[in-house]
Amino acid sequence: MKRYRNFFTPSRIVVLSFAGTILTGSLFFLIFPGTRHGNLSFVDSLFMSTSAVCVTGLSLYNISSKFTPFGQIVLMTLFQIGGLGIMTFSVFFLYLFRRGVSIMGLHTVLSSFSSDAKINRFRLLKSIVIFTFLFEGIGAFLLSLYFIFSTGYSPGKAIYHAMFHSISAFCNAGFSLYPDSFSRFESSLFFNLVITGLIIIGGIGFVVILELYYKIKGEVISLSLHTKMVLIVTSILIIGGTLTIYFLENDFYFASHHLTTGEKILGSYFQVVTARTAGFNTINIGALSRGTLFFLIILMFIGASPGSTGGGIKTTTAGVLFAIFVNRLKGKSNITIMHRTIGQETVSRAIAISISSMILIVLALVALTFAYQLHPFFRGSDPFLQLLFEATSAFGTVGLSTGITSSLDTFSKIVLILLMFTGRVGPLALAFAIGGEQKEDKIKYSEENVMVG
Numbered sequence: 001m002k003r004y005r006n007f008f009t010p011s012r013i014v015v016l017s018f019a020g021t022i023l024t025g026s027l028f029f030l031i032f033p034g035t036r037h038g039n040l041s042f043v044d045s046l047f048m049s050t051s052a053v054c055v056t057g058l059s060l061y062n063i064s065s066k067f068t069p070f071g072q073i074v075l076m077t078l079f080q081i082g083g084l085g086i087m088t089f090s091v092f093f094l095y096l097f098r099r100g101v102s103i104m105g106l107h108t109v110l111s112s113f114s115s116d117a118k119i120n121r122f123r124l125l126k127s128i129v130i131f132t133f134l135f136e137g138i139g140a141f142l143l144s145l146y147f148i149f150s151t152g153y154s155p156g157k158a159i160y161h162a163m164f165h166s167i168s169a170f171c172n173a174g175f176s177l178y179p180d181s182f183s184r185f186e187s188s189l190f191f192n193l194v195i196t197g198l199i200i201i202g203g204i205g206f207v208v209i210l211e212l213y214y215k216i217k218g219e220v221i222s223l224s225l226h227t228k229m230v231l232i233v234t235s236i237l238i239i240g241g242t243l244t245i246y247f248l249e250n251d252f253y254f255a256s257h258h259l260t261t262g263e264k265i266l267g268s269y270f271q272v273v274t275a276r277t278a279g280f281n282t283i284n285i286g287a288l289s290r291g292t293l294f295f296l297i298i299l300m301f302i303g304a305s306p307g308s309t310g311g312g313i314k315t316t317t318a319g320v321l322f323a324i325f326v327n328r329l330k331g332k333s334n335i336t337i338m339h340r341t342i343g344q345e346t347v348s349r350a351i352a353i354s355i356s357s358m359i360l361i362v363l364a365l366v367a368l369t370f371a372y373q374l375h376p377f378f379r380g381s382d383p384f385l386q387l388l389f390e391a392t393s394a395f396g397t398v399g400l401s402t403g404i405t406s407s408l409d410t411f412s413k414i415v416l417i418l419l420m421f422t423g424r425v426g427p428l429a430l431a432f433a434i435g436g437e438q439k440e441d442k443i444k445y446s447e448e449n450v451m452v453g
Helices: 002-007 010-031 042-053 069-084 086-096 103-110 121-151 155-170 189-203 206-217 225-249 261-275 290-302 315-329 344-374 383-395 410-425 427-435
Strands: none
Touching (some): 010 410, 042 069, 042 410, 069 121, 069 155, 121 155, 121 189, 121 206, 155 189, 189 225, 189 261, 225 261, 225 290, 261 290, 315 344, 344 383, 344 427, 383 410
16 A cells, blocks of 8 residues: 555656546547547547547547537537646545545645645635636636627527537637637737637736635735746736737738737737737747747746646746846846745746656757658648747647647647647656655765866
8 A cells, every 4th residue: 555655656646647537548449429520530630639638629520510519519528627727626536535645745736736835725625626717617608798799699609619629718729619710810909819818827827816816805915936037027028028928020921911909919918918818819830930939939938827727938037137237237146036046946946847848848859840841641842840830839738839730640739649648747746746746865976066167
């Protein structure tokens, strides 16, 4: 019994929960009639299930034409589970069988949602479920009204489309029932604001939502450093990103499509928000300039915030890296942000996450490039940039694509499956699951410096 307890560490439970749900979803697509015009192959079933559970949104098919209503509901269920977090269900599992799991193990799993030891973990867990369904319900209601009065949908169709896209947006899943994603709604301010609102709320993290809620109620006097960093970095990325895309595409994509100034700003804003792990688009990604594509790659790599439905290295990681840079320029040995000192463990973790993430993307890019050179599976003017975009999108669980996903060969699909899985559970969590939890060094050697830089 003790051997099993030692094996089922928190990180392994999280990884195995995701893997088990992905395999279950792929079996649903293989066994049950969830698709039209023939069943999916095993690799394609695994790809679609992974994309849904890892809330990525990369799709090999047109969801509305390939999947039956049953298949679409299975997809929606999978990305609802993935967005809410397999860890949430893992916590219930650990709670029910807590005799076989240490208190530290339970604390570690719940710490995936919060870095503050003062927060009641089970109160947080309850709030995650409540806030998820609350915001998804509000989004579905607003979108239902829009579909009924603006598109002429019947009430039944409007409610179904509203539910699907509200869950997909809040979970940052990026799945759409339309072949052009949301391009048909590029001029609708109401639709764009509802979708981006759901994406932002789902992407800032449940701890931030809960703390803002307590702040509004007056139970919290001042916001934590974590919440402040999330809100500041998110705001900078959205505002700065909107302006960047607007100026990069003003004389290119926007000019060729004859958009008004308002439509240009709205399109830029929507694409910046969705590039940080949501995966929808109102403009043709494949038609954007190289500069914009590379900028979107940076946004996809950063991603959403910790404890959220999104992926990427996270906004706080990017904030800590920037703080390291600024403090080193000032000649400071300690890393400080807003009159607070960041612990060495946090600094080391931020660096480790960033480096391991870049290494994984580079390795995947090498594999994809090798496969493309052996047998080109799409025709593009810049395959390297397109493959880099696809790899980063998979790792960041974004789902944006320049249009090459459906053309991938089997080997490339497997590479993206591994990237999506690693990007969702996190490279460090996966490493801990394989090699065991982090341990204190029993032996400390003498220090010696080396020349760097």
